[in-house]
Amino acid sequence: MSRALRILIAVVVLFGGVMSLSAAENAQLARGTAITDPGLLRKLDEHDVLTISRLLWPERNANFPLTTDLLFSWLPQLKDIPPAIDAEFERYVAQQKAAYPTETIGVGEGFDVQLFDRAVLKSSNTRFVLAGIVNRMDRAYVSEESCGEIRLIYRLTRFDAGPDGTKTATRLLMTFNLVMKARDARQTDASGKPVSCAEVARRWLDNGDWQGLIGGGFYPHDAMLDRIETNIQISIAPKSALHDFRSDYLLKVFKYNAAARTFEESTLENQIDRNRILADNDLRRDLKDWLLAPENLREFDRGTVLIPERFLARAAVVPTPAGLDASALQPEFGMMQGEGKGEGKDKPVFTDSDVVGALKQAAARGDLQNVRSVAGFQRRLNDVTCAGCHQTRGIGGFHFPGVDWLADKPSNSTIVPASPHFVGDQLRRRDILTAFAAGKRPDFSRGFASRPQTRGSAELAGTEYQDGWGAHCSLQNAGSGTRDESFTSWSCATGLTCQAAAASRRIGMCFIKTR
Numbered sequence: 001m002s003r004a005l006r007i008l009i010a011v012v013v014l015f016g017g018v019m020s021l022s023a024a025e026n027a028q029l030a031r032g033t034a035i036t037d038p039g040l041l042r043k044l045d046e047h048d049v050l051t052i053s054r055l056l057w058p059e060r061n062a063n064f065p066l067t068t069d070l071l072f073s074w075l076p077q078l079k080d081i082p083p084a085i086d087a088e089f090e091r092y093v094a095q096q097k098a099a100y101p102t103e104t105i106g107v108g109e110g111f112d113v114q115l116f117d118r119a120v121l122k123s124s125n126t127r128f129v130l131a132g133i134v135n136r137m138d139r140a141y142v143s144e145e146s147c148g149e150i151r152l153i154y155r156l157t158r159f160d161a162g163p164d165g166t167k168t169a170t171r172l173l174m175t176f177n178l179v180m181k182a183r184d185a186r187q188t189d190a191s192g193k194p195v196s197c198a199e200v201a202r203r204w205l206d207n208g209d210w211q212g213l214i215g216g217g218f219y220p221h222d223a224m225l226d227r228i229e230t231n232i233q234i235s236i237a238p239k240s241a242l243h244d245f246r247s248d249y250l251l252k253v254f255k256y257n258a259a260a261r262t263f264e265e266s267t268l269e270n271q272i273d274r275n276r277i278l279a280d281n282d283l284r285r286d287l288k289d290w291l292l293a294p295e296n297l298r299e300f301d302r303g304t305v306l307i308p309e310r311f312l313a314r315a316a317v318v319p320t321p322a323g324l325d326a327s328a329l330q331p332e333f334g335m336m337q338g339e340g341k342g343e344g345k346d347k348p349v350f351t352d353s354d355v356v357g358a359l360k361q362a363a364a365r366g367d368l369q370n371v372r373s374v375a376g377f378q379r380r381l382n383d384v385t386c387a388g389c390h391q392t393r394g395i396g397g398f399h400f401p402g403v404d405w406l407a408d409k410p411s412n413s414t415i416v417p418a419s420p421h422f423v424g425d426q427l428r429r430r431d432i433l434t435a436f437a438a439g440k441r442p443d444f445s446r447g448f449a450s451r452p453q454t455r456g457s458a459e460l461a462g463t464e465y466q467d468g469w470g471a472h473c474s475l476q477n478a479g480s481g482t483r484d485e486s487f488t489s490w491s492c493a494t495g496l497t498c499q500a501a502a503a504s505r506r507i508g509m510c511f512i513k514t515r
Contacts, residue, residue, distance in 0.1 A: 029426045029459070032205045032433060035133040036417040038405030045130040050152060052128055052178065056225075068126045068156070077262050078228075081254055082121060084265045085230070088250055088315050089118065092234055100242055105235070113237040120158060120172060128154035128176045129169075131402025132417060135204050137182050138432040140197065141304050141444040142269075146181035147197035147436070149226065153177050155402050169406035173233035175398060179226045186223065201436035225256040228263050231390075233397060234317065249318040249397030251386050265314060270305065271331070271386045273313035277349065278334055284349045287311050292350075292358040294367070300380060301362070301371045302445035307384075316387040320397050324472075324507045326378065331387040336378050350377070370447055375506050376486025383449040392449035393421040393472075424452030424465035431455055450507070451490055462493040468510060473498035475508045 030036055044050045045065070053066040056075050072078050096105050096113055103112035107119075120126045130152065137148035156174040159167045187195040234250040237243065251271075254263035277283045290296055290308065299305040322329040326339050334340045335349040355377045362368050371377050382388035390397055395416070403417045428446060435442035447453035450472040452465060460466035467473070467490075474487040475498060484506045492498050492510035501509040 029423055029465075030418075031430075033135050033426050033429045034418075036403060038403040041130050041132065041402070042405045050130055050133075052154060052176070055152070055178065065127050067124045068120065068128070069122050069124050071127070072121065077256075080262060080264055081228070081230070081252075084254070085121075085232070085250075085252060086118065088252065089115070089234065092248075092250070092317060096235075103237075103240070103242065112240065113235050115235050116173065116232050120156065123158070125160065126156060126158045126172070129157045129171075129406065131155040131175070132400055134400065135182070135429070135433065137197070137201060137204075137436060138429045138442075138444060138446075140182070140432075140436075140442070142306065143181070144197075145185055146183060146226075147200055148182045150180045150182050151177050152180065153400055153402060157406060171401075171404055171406070173396075175229075175231045175401070177229040177231075179229060181224045181226055184223045197436050198439050201433045205430075205433055205437055222256075222258050222261065225258070227256055227266065228254045230254075231398060245321075247320050247396060249320065249390065251316040251318060251390070252314075267309050267312035267314050268316055268386045269312075270307045270384050271313045271316050272307065272311055272335075272381075274331060274334060276313070277311060278340075283311065284347075288349050288354065292354060294358075294362060294365070297358055297362055298367045300384065301368050303370070303380070303384060303447070304444050305384060316385070318387045318390045318397050320391060320394070322391040324501060330382050330391065331385045332378065332381040335381065336374070350381075369445060370486065372485035375484050376448075379448055379450075379486070389421075389449055393424075394419045420465050420470070421449055421452075424460060427457050427459055428453050428455065431457075448486075467491055467493045467496075469496065469512070471510045473508050473510050475500060475506055 035041065048054050048064055051065040052071065053064065053075070056077050066074060072082050093105055093115070096103070100113075105111055105113040105115060107115050107117045132153045134151040134153065135148075136151055140146070140148035142148070154176040156172040156176065158170045158172055160170065161167050183195050183197065183200050185194065189195050189199065230250075230252045232250045233247060235246075235248045237246045239245045251268060253266045253268050255266035256262075257264050272287070277287055287307075290311075291300060291305075296305060316331070319329040326333055326336070328334075337348040337351045340348060352374050355374050359368065359372065359377070363372070371380050383392055390399065395401055395418075399419045399422045400417065425446070432442040432444065443455075445453070452460060454460050454466065462468055464470055471492065472490060473492050474483050474490040487506060490507075495513065496510040497513045498508045499511050
């Protein structure tokens with residue numbers, strides 16, 4: 001009997017009675033697409049079924065969770081991650097000192113800008129705890145062979161011993177996402193046939209729980225490892241005479257190299273390297289030509305575009321909160337007409353006439369679903385990036401912090417496992433799983449991050465995730481009496497009204513009507 005099969009049988013025996021998500025408010029929306037039940041996640045973590053050490057160190061029979069001091073020193077696959085993060089911190093500190101030379105920056109409350117304490121990544125008191133499992137078969141357009149992705153999301157947690165010997169757990173502001181391929185093409189079912197994408201989708205939809213991941217014979221190995229994504233709150237700075245309140249998040253990606261058996265620093269998907277592009281006339285021209293080409297503009301409109309690596313960054317710092325209006329806090333700022341000085345290196349990559357001309361051609365072919373205006377193009381240019389997406393309806397700089405199952409009395413901020421952006425997108429993801437399960441070609445398109453794509457479903461109508469309190473909505477353009485064509489469907493639920501939340505003339509937020 002293979003080791004993987006022995007582990008699988010042990011898991012089935014141990015957790016055979018645990019079959020469904022909890023009754024949390026988002027459980028029904030996420031059923032079949034995500035595992036957020038705190039009790040189940042606790043069992044999967046505490047019994048070392050899905051710890052990082054178990055998944056990345058199977059040859060050592062690692063049946064115990066590794067603290068971070070051991071995780072990065074004992075697992076050779078992770079050796080490149082700490083120095084890459086250190087290098088980003090050094091760059092960030094240098095940039096902050098150049099931008100605000102009168103402000104102090106460092107670890108601790110005595111500094112104007114308080115840095116994340118990297119010492120916790122070398123501590124015997126911290127480890128990464130399983131916070132959630134997310135099915136991303138909706139990303140199969142990236143690699144049809146792998147049927148999309150499964151993401152195991154871990155939250156960095158510190159364990160402190162009290163005077164009586166008991167331990168308290170404090171979650172820290174860092175997530176570690178281990179991204180696996182949804183299937184290995186070499187996998188076979190009980191009859192010896194290759195496992196299909198339809199079968200993987202059916203397991204998730206039929207069970208709606210961990211068995212879609214493990215119970216179907218899934219056990220991670222090198223062929224299924226894809227990448228690691230890290231998200232760290234790199235700094236927090238109170239409001240001062242120089243700037244508003246800021247909380248910055250550092251995003252990094254490490255792609256798995258199967259030949260070298262290590263995770264290597266990589267570019268972030270669709271994270272345009274704004275500064276490098278604006279400083280290089282050849283890159284500016286090439287990006288414009290590439291993105292406005294009909295076949296690429298179509299995928300850009302649908303949210304499934306894959307921008308070539310030569311235009312991308314290897315890290316992103318995401319400032320939050322970011323307003324609705326274009327500003328230097330947003331990743332595309334300076335690339336559209338009217339956002340820079342308009343001369344020399346400040347000349348926009350995309351002029352209004354460039355965009356309008358390309359959109360007219362696409363509209364004539366019937367290619368457009370979302371982007372129907374310059375403002376729509378600008379918004380998509382932001383939310384298609386990692387940084388722009390994280391600035392959209394997130395919980396701070398995270399979209400999936402996970403429920404704090406370690407705390408006896410968790411605070412309100414950790415009872416909700418994910419952001420409105422995440423929860424509102426579950427219907428689209430479930431629709432794609434359903435198509436896969438039926439053997440049909442899924443529609444992988446998505447709407448703007450600010451407004452979930454419901455595809456005719458009424459499940460989100462009136463909720464905070466679609467058109468309820470706090471939802472983004474369409475304002476009439478001042479003086480014109482018309483609304484922007486990219487956002488005409490963005491309305492508010494009954495009893496709410498769309499009001500400007502900033503200086504924007506296009507996008508507002510839904511509020512209770514006041515006299």
